[in-house]
Amino acid sequence: MSVTTAREAGMVACHRCELVHNADQTTCRRCAAKLHSRKPQSIQRVWAWLIVGVIAYIPANLYPMLATRQLATTHEDTIVGGVVVLVEAGAYGIAAIIFFASVVVPLSKFGVIALLAWSVTRPSGLSRHSRVHLHEIIEFVGRWSMIDVFVVALLAALVQLGAAASVHPGPAAVCFALSVAFTMLSAQSFDPRLIWDQPESTAKDI
Amino acid sequence: MTLLACPSCDALHDVPDLRVGQRAYCLRCDRMLVSGRQTSLDRTLAMAFAVAILILFALFFPFLSIEELGFGNTTTLLGVAAAFLTGWLIPLTAAVTASIIAIPLMRVGFLVYALFPLWRGGAAPRHAARVFRWSEALRPWSMAEIFVLGSAVALVKVADLATIGFGPAFWAFCAAVVIIAFERQITDSASIWSILDDEK
Numbered sequence: 001m002s003v004t005t006a007r008e009a010g011m012v013a014c015h016r017c018e019l020v021h022n023a024d025q026t027t028c029r030r031c032a033a034k035l036h037s038r039k040p041q042s043i044q045r046v047w048a049w050l051i052v053g054v055i056a057y058i059p060a061n062l063y064p065m066l067a068t069r070q071l072a073t074t075h076e077d078t079i080v081g082g083v084v085v086l087v088e089a090g091a092y093g094i095a096a097i098i099f100f101a102s103v104v105v106p107l108s109k110f111g112v113i114a115l116l117a118w119s120v121t122r123p124s125g126l127s128r129h130s131r132v133h134l135h136e137i138i139e140f141v142g143r144w145s146m147i148d149v150f151v152v153a154l155l156a157a158l159v160q161l162g163a164a165a166s167v168h169p170g171p172a173a174v175c176f177a178l179s180v181a182f183t184m185l186s187a188q189s190f191d192p193r194l195i196w197d198q199p200e201s202t203a204k205d206i
Numbered sequence: 207m208t209l210l211a212c213p214s215c216d217a218l219h220d221v222p223d224l225r226v227g228q229r230a231y232c233l234r235c236d237r238m239l240v241s242g243r244q245t246s247l248d249r250t251l252a253m254a255f256a257v258a259i260l261i262l263f264a265l266f267f268p269f270l271s272i273e274e275l276g277f278g279n280t281t282t283l284l285g286v287a288a289a290f291l292t293g294w295l296i297p298l299t300a301a302v303t304a305s306i307i308a309i310p311l312m313r314v315g316f317l318v319y320a321l322f323p324l325w326r327g328g329a330a331p332r333h334a335a336r337v338f339r340w341s342e343a344l345r346p347w348s349m350a351e352i353f354v355l356g357s358a359v360a361l362v363k364v365a366d367l368a369t370i371g372f373g374p375a376f377w378a379f380c381a382a383v384v385i386i387a388f389e390r391q392i393t394d395s396a397s398i399w400s401i402l403d404d405e406k
Contacts, residue, residue: 003234004218006211011218013211016339017399020209020218030403031339037216086363094362132214132235143346146305150349150356151363153302154281156289158270159364161277169290174298181301184346196215196235 005196012037039191046117049186054110056179064170066152071163076170079103079148102148102176109138109145109183113190120194131195138187145180149173208400210239245397247325253389254314254321260382261311261350268373270357272364283307283375305349310386313348316341324401335402342395351383 006013006020012035013020014028021028021035028035039045064076077085079102086095112134119126152169159167207220212232221230224242231238264283271280283306290298320334320341331337361370 005216006218007216009218011211013213013216015213016342017335018210018213018396019399019403020211030399031335032333033336033339089366091362094359097359129235132237139346143349144352144355146349146352147356147359149298149302150306150353151360153286153289153298154270154357154360155363157281157286158272158279158360159368160279161272161274161368164275164277165367168292169295169298171294173290174295177298177301188346192214193216196217 005193007037015039038193038197039189042189042191042194043117043121045189046113046186049182049189050110050113050117053179053182053186056175056182057106057110058175060172060176060179063172063175065148065172065176066155066170067168068159068165069167070165078172079176098148098151101145105141105145106179106183109142109187112138113183113186116190116195120198124198128195128198132192135187135190135192135195142180142184142187145183146177149177149180208240212237212239240396241394243392243394243397245394245401246392247321247401250389250393250398251318251321251325253385254317257382257385257389258311258314258318260378260385261307264375264378264382265307267375267378269375269379270361270373271371272368273371274368280371280373282373283379305347306353309344309348310350310382313341313344316344320402321398330402335399338398338402345390348386350379350386354380354383 007023010023011020012023012025014031014033014035016033017028017031019028019030023037025035027033061079063078065079065082067074067076079098083095083099083103086092086098115126116131116135118124119131124131152173155167156169159165207222210219210221211217212219212235214237215232215235217232217234219230219233219239221240224230224240226242226244228242229238230240267282268280269282269286271278284303287299287303287307290296290302316337319331320338323329323331324334357376364370
């Protein structure tokens with residue numbers, strides 16, 4: 001199907017409020033956002049945020065997420081350790097939510113973002129439509145990874161029972177929150193228009 | 207007719223004015239471009255005020271309480287954010303406060319600032335469109351609903367070990383989250399943009 005893009009027509013659409021301007025404009029006349037035909041240095045920013053996101057994810061898994069003290073015994077749990085404890089306690093539903101939000105989503109996000117950034121710089125075997133869908137999914141799902149940080153915050157605030165039991169947050173919480181925020185910024189930096197800028201011959205499409 | 211470029215693929219479309227319930231999709235990438243919705247400043251503003259009142263209410267009342275072996279503890283929303291007030295976890299306190307309290311409140315504040323004068327029949331305030339843009343940009347960072355799901359998970363974790371009590375702040379916050387989700391469904395940002403455009 002042949003369509004004309006705003007860029008080909010000598011126009012630029014505001015990325016914030018979608019108002020269409022002539023390409024010589026630099027500021028949106030409606031919402032005052034800076035106008036760009038494509039997000040500036042999109043791919044560089046995607047890689048930069050992604051790399052710090054992956055780096056922060058390593059200590060997030062090595063350090064304890066929380067320390068639980070019951071009477072005289074204290075034990076510390078990492079993210080995966082916490083999931084194992086939940087499975088042993090028979091809380092499969094909760095274990096699945098935490099495992100999905102803290103392990104499956106972050107790891108697949110790293111992979112998908114890298115794949116998208118890689119795919120727009122060379123011929124890609126993935127169709128454009130499926131790449132657009134992948135981008136929409138990670139933009140939607142990524143922020144839900146923050147759930148484990150909130151679980152820890154609530155437990156640490158609530159379970160303060162003097163000598164009986166208490167919960168304290170561990171250093172992994174801050175690393176994990178940073179990793180989620182960095183990958184959100186990475187996904188936001190990706191400009192899906194780049195997928196469609198590739199010449200037809202190099203992108204398989206239906 | 208409105209000239210629109212698809213936000214996903216930059217394809218230009220001439221989109222006719224839609225009736226309520228109609229949707230326009232990009233011809234190339236199938237992304238939804240606009241949906242015809244009933245714009246109602248009444249409803250958007252009513253929901254903004256309701257969210258602000260509920261969150262402010264939730265700040266000053268007990269959120270959850272716990273009891274076990276004669277020991278008890280009650281926490282508030284601010285107490286939850288303050289859970290990270292130790293050592294190098296301190297920045298997380300700011301992040302949690304921002305994502306569950308400050309950003310949701312800022313978003314409704316921006317909406318009220320930009321739209322309330324219009325609703326009263328007056329002119330748009332200075333920089334109304336810019337302020338509405340900030341409100342839209344903050345959307346992904348407003349995480350109240352994720353916090354409520356996190357609370358549910360945390361509660362299931364401790365429910366076997368101790369007795370849990372729900373405070374009024376808990377219910378107020380849940381109500382705020384439901385209204386925020388509803389607001390997302392019914393607020394038609396495209397038509398708010400065009401209202402703000404007409405005001406220029």
